[in-house]
Amino acid sequence: MAMIEINNLTKDYGKGRGIFDINLSVEKGEVFGFAGINGAGKTTTIRNLMGFIKPDSGSATIDGLDATKKSAQIKQKVAYVPGEINFPGNNSGEVFLKRQIEMLGHGSWERCQEICDELQLDATANIKSMSKGMKQKTALAAAFAADSDILIMDEPTTGLDPLMRDTFIKLVEEQKALGKTIFMSSHIFKEMEETCDHVAMIKDGKIISRIDMNKIRYNPDKLFTIAFQDNESFQHFTSLSYDLAEVKPDKNQVTVKVNDQKINELMNDLQHYPVKFFKEIKQTFEDYFNQTFKEEA
Structure with a gap:
């Protein structure tokens, strides 16, 4: 069952700015990421989902509710962290967080306090005097404590240090569970x-790729860098039928792409050569992202 459905969504600001024919489907219980450089259209898409702006064409629904026509009902269902945080009033973070829970009609102040502790947030501080990082933590505490079935977050870790980003990952994993x-x-x-x-x-308001992250985490195609002790061994190995991703003759070094099913074959072949070092190169989502944008460009 799709909890978030976007069909041919378009919001054209002119001069190539906006989003164009966006199609996305997010299943119930799924953590779905939306990646792109600044100005690509991420925030415009999210603001359409929350009903803050109206599309020129297309539609978006959340739990079956039209994002434009039923935005008030959607806001009761969704815990939202905006990209730019601007708190109303001049109260403490504690007062703001309690009001958020009361307005939504669900969530727990006790759980909110636990999240504040995990984020190392002093919620008694006045929200107007909070630093950017403290405001971000306050918004995250409100979202995670709301006990909403759906969370929509726009750049949720902006302003957080690496340690707090790890805490954020833990909180997301808890929500997913x-x-x-x-x-x-x-x-x-x-x-x-x-x-x-x-x-x-x-990219430029259009979806250019969608990836199953298991293919990144458990990619069966591995990259190995191998350096040989002499040029003769290097030359002989490179004449074999391996997929060579990179060759450095001056260093007697090669990077090969090998499927899991052929790793034993590679190990057996390498027994016949004096190897200086052998190292697997872990492929990450950042590698995939950069490669996709490079190919698109």
């Missing part, structure tokens, strides 16, 4: 690689 549906944009590759089931990449 509870069966929550999460849609988030991010430019931090690590948090997407560790939490997302699928990631869609957007």
Whole structure:
């Protein structure tokens, strides 16, 4: 069952700015990532989902509700972290967080306090005097404590240090274990690689790729860099029928691409050569992202 459905969504601001014929489907209980460089269209897509702006054409639904026509009902169902945080009023973070829970009608102040502790947030501080990082933590505490079935987050770790990003990943994993549906944009590759089931990449307002993250985490095609002790061994090995990703004759070094099913064959072949070193090159989502954008460009 799709909790978030986007069909041919278009919002054209002119001069190539906006989003164009976006199609996405996010299943119940899925963590879905939305990646792209600044200005690619991530925030415009999310603002359409939340009903803050109306599309020129196409549609978006959340739990079967039209994002434009039923935005008030959607806001009761969705825990939302905006890309730019601007809190209302001049109260403490604690007052704001309690009001959020009261307005939604679900969530727990006790759980909110636990999240504040995990994020090392002093919620008694006045929200107007908070740093960018503290405001981000407050928004995250409100979202994770809401106990909403759906979380939509736009660059949720902006302003957080690496330690707090690890805490964020832990909180996302906890929500996923509870069966929550999460849609988030991010430019931090690590948090997407560790939490997302699928990631869609957007460029110039158009979806250019969608990847099952298991293919990144458990890629059967491995890369190995091998350096030989002499040129003769290097030359002989490179004459074999391996897929050579990179060759460095001056260093007697080669990088080969090998499927899991042929790794034993590679090991057997290497027994016949004096090898200086042998190292696997881990392929990451960042590698895939950069390669996809390079090919698109």
